[in-house]
Amino acid sequence: MSPAAGSPGGGTPVTLTGSNFTQATAVRFGPNFALSYTVVSATQITAVAPAGSGTVQITVTTPGGTSNGVAFGYAAAPALTGISPATGPATGGTTVTLTGTNLLGATVVRFGAVNATSFTVVSATQITAVAPPGSGTVQVTATTPGGTSNGVSYSYVAVAVPVLTAVSPGQGPVGGGNTVTLTGSGFTGVTAVRFGSTPASSFTVVSATQITAVAPPGSGTVQVTATTPGGTSNGVSYSYVAVAVPVLTAVSPGQGPVGGGNVVTLTGSGLTGVTAVNFGSTPALSFTVVSATQITAVAPPGAAGPVQITVTGPGGTSNGVTYFYVGVPTLTGATPAQGPTSGGTTVTLTGTNLLGATAVRFGAVNATSFTVVSATQITAVAPSGSGTVQITAVTPGGTSNGVPYTYVPTPVLTGLSPAQGPLDAGTTVTLFGSGLTTTSSVLFGSTPASFTIVSDTWATAIAPSGPAGPVNVQVRTPGGSSNSVVYTRVGPPGI
Incomplete structure (x- = not known):
C-alpha cells in the first residue's frame, strides 16, 4: 500500500496492491470501514482512510474471503513552533531551520503556496529547507502523512548586495593562515568569504562594515569576495607572495610583573608587516613595528611563570622566545628593624619573590648596597636617615609592600x-x-x-x-x- 501512514482525522487516499481484488465487498482499516474505495483492477484498489489512531491492519474482503492485513499508521498532525532565520532575500536561497513536532515523513514544505527549493527532515522536531524566491510575508508549512501543519511567518526582504572597499593586509604567504580585515558595507548575514574560488579557512562578521577572515593557501593574485543573502560582492585584490616566516632571537627585558604593562623589545628578522604579538595565547596590549629587526610591545597581564612570545606576519608565525611573569615581591620582616641615623647597619629582609631585585629603598633613599640571597631573603646596608621609614624592594615583578625601619639617634x-x-x-x-x-x-x-x-x-x-x-x-x-x-x-x- 502507499502511503503507509495518514492523518488521524482520516481522508488519506491509499493505494492497495495485491491479487484477487475483483468483486471486493469491503475495505477495512482495523475494525473501521474505508470512507470509500474503488476497485481499479484485480491487483489494485484505491481507498479513503477513515479516522483512527495508532497502527491498524488494512484488509480487503471479497466473496473469496478476507485478505491478510498490511499495516497502516495514523500519524499525529505536524506542528511548527519556530523558523530561523525568519527573513531572507526576495531572490530566495536562504537555508532556514524549522522546529516543531511530528515532522518525520514530511513530503512537502511550502513558503506560502510555493514549494521549498529543497528540504531535509533532520528529526521528528527539525527540518531544514531552502527558501524559494518570493515577496512579502508568507506562512511556511510542512506536510506529512499526518496532515499539514500550522504556518510560521517568513518575510522576504530587499537585501543589498555587499560591497568591498579594501582588504588589509593585501598580501600573504602562499601557505595561507594569516588574518586579513575586509572593510566595506552590507556585511550583515555574510554566509561565505572566498579567496578566488577557495573559501576562507574561517571568518568572523565583526560588524556591517567589517569582516576578519583567515586566508586559505593559494598562489598569484586572487579576488576576495563576500556573499550574503543579497548576493556576492565585488572583488578586491589579494596577492599570495613568498614571504619569510618571522624569526625572534631575543626579548629584553626577559621578565616582568604578572600585572603586565611593561614595555619589552623583541629583536629578530622578517618583522616587517607583523600583525600580532602574543604572550602565550594572550595578545600584547599594544605593539609597534620599529623595523624589520625590532618590535616594541606592551606585555599583557599573565600568570606567574614562563610563556612563549610569538609574532605573526604575512609569512606566518615565528618561533617563541621565553618571557617570565614574575610575582609581585612581598616583604614580611626586617632584622634588625632599627639602626643609627648614620646608617651602615646590615639589615636582613625576608619575604617572597625577591629574585632579580633591582633596588632596595629605605624610604626614598637607596640602600648603600644589597645582596639577593634567595627568593625569600635580601641583605641590605642601611643608608643614613632619620625617623621611621618603610623599606621596599623592587624587582621585575614590581615594588613590594613596606616594612618599618627606625633610625635611632646616638645616645x-x-x-x-x-x-x-x-x-x-x-x-x-x-x-x-x-x-x-x-x-x-x-x-x-x-x-x-x-x-x-x-x-x-x-x-x-x-x-x-x-x-x-x-x-x-x-x-x-x-x-x-x-x-x-x-x-x-x-x-x-x-x-
Missing part, C-alpha cells in the same frame, strides 16, 4: 649620680642624658652593668666592682655608643 650622657662609690659592686647610679629608651647595654669601662630604663632621659645602673680610681661610663643603643661620663671608685680609708 648622649650629661651626668650621673652619685659620681663615686665603693670598690665593691652594688651602688645604684642614676644616668642622665637623651636617647636612652633603646639602651642595650651600660658599660663601666669594659664591664657590663645591669640597668633599668626609666625614660628617654633617665636610666639606673648597678655599678660593678673594680679597682680604685676613675672609670668611663657609656651606654649603647641601636643608635650607637654615647659619650663617656666618669665614675670614681673609692677604697676604704687607711688607719
Whole structure:
C-alpha cells in the first residue's frame, strides 16, 4: 500500500496492491470501514482512510474471503513552533531551520503556496529547507502523512548586495593562515568569504562594515569576495607572495610583573608587516613595528611563570622566545628593624619573590648596597636617615609592600649620680642624658652593668666592682655608643 501512514482525522487516499481484488465487498482499516474505495483492477484498489489512531491492519474482503492485513499508521498532525532565520532575500536561497513536532515523513514544505527549493527532515522536531524566491510575508508549512501543519511567518526582504572597499593586509604567504580585515558595507548575514574560488579557512562578521577572515593557501593574485543573502560582492585584490616566516632571537627585558604593562623589545628578522604579538595565547596590549629587526610591545597581564612570545606576519608565525611573569615581591620582616641615623647597619629582609631585585629603598633613599640571597631573603646596608621609614624592594615583578625601619639617634650622657662609690659592686647610679629608651647595654669601662630604663632621659645602673680610681661610663643603643661620663671608685680609708 502507499502511503503507509495518514492523518488521524482520516481522508488519506491509499493505494492497495495485491491479487484477487475483483468483486471486493469491503475495505477495512482495523475494525473501521474505508470512507470509500474503488476497485481499479484485480491487483489494485484505491481507498479513503477513515479516522483512527495508532497502527491498524488494512484488509480487503471479497466473496473469496478476507485478505491478510498490511499495516497502516495514523500519524499525529505536524506542528511548527519556530523558523530561523525568519527573513531572507526576495531572490530566495536562504537555508532556514524549522522546529516543531511530528515532522518525520514530511513530503512537502511550502513558503506560502510555493514549494521549498529543497528540504531535509533532520528529526521528528527539525527540518531544514531552502527558501524559494518570493515577496512579502508568507506562512511556511510542512506536510506529512499526518496532515499539514500550522504556518510560521517568513518575510522576504530587499537585501543589498555587499560591497568591498579594501582588504588589509593585501598580501600573504602562499601557505595561507594569516588574518586579513575586509572593510566595506552590507556585511550583515555574510554566509561565505572566498579567496578566488577557495573559501576562507574561517571568518568572523565583526560588524556591517567589517569582516576578519583567515586566508586559505593559494598562489598569484586572487579576488576576495563576500556573499550574503543579497548576493556576492565585488572583488578586491589579494596577492599570495613568498614571504619569510618571522624569526625572534631575543626579548629584553626577559621578565616582568604578572600585572603586565611593561614595555619589552623583541629583536629578530622578517618583522616587517607583523600583525600580532602574543604572550602565550594572550595578545600584547599594544605593539609597534620599529623595523624589520625590532618590535616594541606592551606585555599583557599573565600568570606567574614562563610563556612563549610569538609574532605573526604575512609569512606566518615565528618561533617563541621565553618571557617570565614574575610575582609581585612581598616583604614580611626586617632584622634588625632599627639602626643609627648614620646608617651602615646590615639589615636582613625576608619575604617572597625577591629574585632579580633591582633596588632596595629605605624610604626614598637607596640602600648603600644589597645582596639577593634567595627568593625569600635580601641583605641590605642601611643608608643614613632619620625617623621611621618603610623599606621596599623592587624587582621585575614590581615594588613590594613596606616594612618599618627606625633610625635611632646616638645616645648622649650629661651626668650621673652619685659620681663615686665603693670598690665593691652594688651602688645604684642614676644616668642622665637623651636617647636612652633603646639602651642595650651600660658599660663601666669594659664591664657590663645591669640597668633599668626609666625614660628617654633617665636610666639606673648597678655599678660593678673594680679597682680604685676613675672609670668611663657609656651606654649603647641601636643608635650607637654615647659619650663617656666618669665614675670614681673609692677604697676604704687607711688607719
